Amino acid sequence: MTAFPGSGPNSSQTPISLAPGGFIPTTRDGLRHLEHVMGVPVMFDICGDPLRGKAALEAAVDWLHWADATFSTYRSDSEISRLNRGELAIADLHPDVAAVLARCAELKEETDGYFDIEAPYHSGPGSGVPEAGRGGPGSVEPSGVVKGWAVARVVRILREGGVANFLVNASGDVYAAGHPDGGSAWRVGIQHPRLAAEVVLTLALRDASVATSGMQARGEHIADPFDARVPSGLLAVTITGEDIATADAYATAAFAMGAQRAAAWCAGLKGYEAALFCEDDTVLTTPGLTRLRV
Amino acid sequence: MKRSLPLAAAALGTAAASAAAPATAVAVPARVAAAATKYKGANVSYRYGSLSVTITKAKNKIASISVSYVPDTPRSSQLESLAIPELSKEAMKLKGWNVHTISGVSATSIAFRQSLYSAMGHADLLKR
Numbered sequence: 379m380t381a382f383p384g385s386g387p388n389s390s391q392t393p394i395s396l397a398p399g400g401f402i403p404t405t406r407d408g409l410r411h412l413e414h415v416m417g418v419p420v421m422f423d424i425c426g427d428p429l430r431g432k433a434a435l436e437a438a439v440d441w442l443h444w445a446d447a448t449f450s451t452y453r454s455d456s457e458i459s460r461l462n463r464g465e466l467a468i469a470d471l472h473p474d475v476a477a478v479l480a481r482c483a484e485l486k487e488e489t490d491g492y493f494d495i496e497a498p499y500h501s502g503p504g505s506g507v508p509e510a511g512r513g514g515p516g517s518v519e520p521s522g523v524v525k526g527w528a529v530a531r532v533v534r535i536l537r538e539g540g541v542a543n544f545l546v547n548a549s550g551d552v553y554a555a556g557h558p559d560g561g562s563a564w565r566v567g568i569q570h571p572r573l574a575a576e577v578v579l580t581l582a583l584r585d586a587s588v589a590t591s592g593m594q595a596r597g598e599h600i601a602d603p604f605d606a607r608v609p610s611g612l613l614a615v616t617i618t619g620e621d622i623a624t625a626d627a628y629a630t631a632a633f634a635m636g637a638q639r640a641a642a643w644c645a646g647l648k649g650y651e652a653a654l655f656c657e658d659d660t661v662l663t664t665p666g667l668t669r670l671r672v
Numbered sequence: 673m674k675r676s677l678p679l680a681a682a683a684l685g686t687a688a689a690s691a692a693a694p695a696t697a698v699a700v701p702a703r704v705a706a707a708a709t710k711y712k713g714a715n716v717s718y719r720y721g722s723l724s725v726t727i728t729k730a731k732n733k734i735a736s737i738s739v740s741y742v743p744d745t746p747r748s749s750q751l752e753s754l755a756i757p758e759l760s761k762e763a764m765k766l767k768g769w770n771v772h773t774i775s776g777v778s779a780t781s782i783a784f785r786q787s788l789y790s791a792m793g794h795a796d797l798l799k800r
Contacts, residue, residue, distance in 0.1 A: 404772045423772070550776045558772055567769065569776025573723075573739060577767045577774070592777040614777060645758040655764065662759040 384565045395520075404545060404589045411435055415442045416450065416525055423537070425543035427558050434539025438532040445528045448472060451460055451519055462517040478527055481623065482520050489631035490643065496621055526556060526589065526623030529553055533622075548592055552623050554583040556636035571655040572611035578661070579653065581670045587622035591615050591629035611637025618667060619650035627653075708735055713791030725787040729795040738790070 384507060395451040402411070406425035409431045420442065423490040424431040450456045457475050468476065485493045492545055495518045529548050533555060536544055543556035545564060554564035563584045567577035569593055573613040592614030632640040637656050642666055644652035651667035663671075674761040708730040715724040744757045792798050 402770060402772050421773070472768070480735065518705055546775050547773045547775075552773055552775050554773075565771045567767070567771035569762070569774050570766065572721075572741065573766070575739070577738070577771060578764050580767055588775045590775045592776055594724050616736075617709060641759055656690045656757075659764050660761050661764050662761050664759060668760060 396470040404558050404566065409435060413439050413442065416446045416570065417529065418525065423545040424541055426541060430540050434536045434541045436534045437539060441535055442528055442532060445468045447525065448475060451521060451525045458518065458520065477526060478520055479518065482523050482526065483524065485627045489628065492631035492634045495522065523623050524557050526551060526626035529622045546571045551622060551626050553587045555585055557584055568616050568653065580672050582669065583616060583618065586618055586620060586624045588616060588618040589622060589626035589629045591633040613641060613655045613657055615640060616653040617650050618670065625650060711791045713787035716787045723787060726792050727791045727795055729797060734797065735750035
């Protein structure tokens with residue numbers, strides 16, 4: 379293994395050769411499918427009978443498009459957009475939309491207020507100033523939980539369709555169901571927070587999710603909801619646990635906390651494990667996450 | 673080091689079903705190495721500093737890729753006090769790829785991709 383070049387005193391501009399390896403084939407005769415939905419690529423790897431897999435996959439993809447149309451804040455006719463314009467009352471929402479908003483409120487509690495779907499509309503430098511037509515103060519932006527919640531539903535649809543062993547990867551947030559062909563657990567690599575083409579650690583997962591939050595391609599889109607600044611000390615946060623929407627929201631919240639607060643908060647998590655990738659090129663891990671490493 | 677298309681495909685985000693490369697370094701034979709030429713991609717700035725990708729071209733393919741990285745975050749000791757007894761702390765390391773899928777965010781990927789395309793352009797390896 380090579381020490382990360384940024385960590386030594388004279389290390390800048392030292393070229394490193396990338397670690398060797400590649401993706402392990404996930405399935406011998408199953409299905410692989412890429413669907414662009416909710417503004418992100420969603421990758422499916424489905425093991426087992428391809429005919430059964432195809433039927434379940436089609437149901438899952440259809441449902442994802444329904445969820446996109448219902449929740450997207452980029453679509454003026456979505457329920458969320460209509461709610462934000464005051465055209466829909468809470469009581470008129472589809473039960474799924476109401477359930478997601480209720481879960482968002484719980485997540486705000488669980489994360490000491492750091493996962494806050496109203497925060498994108500707070501004003502101030504570095505905050506997400508709402509784009510035209512996407513609502514103002516008081517509007518909600520539940521996209522941070524919708525993607526994970528939608529993947530969790532897709533997992534249920536696939537299982538109900540008779541598929542037990544599969545991967546769903548929605549733009550870097552992963553659910554690993556069962557096991558791959560010829561293996562006992564899925565190997566999920568965590569992307570190095572500074573070097574895109576590198577893996578910084580690998581987890582063996584079975585019926586579990588993993589989500590990573592950090593600075594995104596679209597800019598510094600996670601802000602501290604309390605002062606709208608970009609959080610400090612962290613490059614990225616990875617959370618693993620059963621529910622992918624929870625893991626995703628926890629990762630977002632921990633990243634917004636900054637290193638100090640996130641470390642203390644993650645130490646107290648129940649049922650979820652964390653890796654905090656810090657700006658000093660160290661990684662802090664909870665004991666349960668250490669046990670999942672391979 | 674033998675590192676050809678599986679890495680490039682992964683870096684470009686296509687996640688194509690490529691055969692898994694062995695997770696061991698393979699020395700490049702001398703006569704291939706002699707024919708290899710290095711091409712440096714553009715220096716691309718991103719959130720955490722800047723990086724540039726250098727590729728080695730041999731037999732009209734990418735034979736290896738390396739990255740130069742310049743952090744712009746001052747290496748401070750502010751995190752040294754971060755001692756939470758329940759958490760373990762270690763230096764980040766590069767692990768070999770031997771995985772089914774990847775969890776991550778994409779800011780770094782963009783800079784990597786831009787510099788890689790630039791290097792491939794210099795090496796005349798981009799499809800026309």
